[in-house]
Amino acid sequence: MASVNHTHNHPNFHPPNYQKSGGFDILYPLRRFVDNIQVKNYRLAHLICQIIPCCCPFERSIKMFGYTFDIPALCKLNPLYDNFVGLRFRALSYLSDECGEDVTKYIC
Template identity: 60%
Template structure:
C-alpha cells in the first residue's frame, strides 16, 4: 500500500496549469495593463474588524491558500516588469 505522501509527490493535478501560467510571456501592453488591474497587489480578504475604534479581530490573508498563488503573483510581476522596462510606463498606479 502506497502512502498518501508518495501518491502526492508523483501526481500534481495542477502541474499543467502551473506550467502554462509560468510560460506566459507578456508582449502586449493592453494585456499587461489588464493583468495588473485584475490581479490585486495585496490579498483583498485580509481585514481588521473594528468595534468602537478597537480591533475586535483580524481576518488573515487567505490568498496563500490558493494553490496557484505563486504563479498568479509571478504573472502580475511579469506584466509590471513589461510595462516598466519595455513600455517605460510608471507602474506605481498598480501598486
C-alpha cells in the first residue's frame, strides 16, 4: 500500500501555543517548566491526577424560570491549559503503563 505525502502548505494554520518568531511570551519559562516535569513517581502521578481536573469545573447548565442557560468551559482561557492537560496525560500514562494501574477513576 502506497503512503500519502502531504505536499501543500497551510499558511494560516498554527498549533494552539504557536508564537510568531520574534514575539515575546512572558509565560514561556513557566510553560517550559510544566512541560519538563518528568512523571516517574507513583505518588506524584496520583497527586497530579487528583489536582488537575479531567474537565473544566466551570462548565455548567443552569435551569431558571423554565430556561436552560449554558455556561461554556472557560479552561481554554487559561494560557497554560494545554501544558497542564499534557502533564495530566503523562501522569495517567505512567500509572497505566508503568504501574499497571486502572486509571478509569481519573477519567470523566
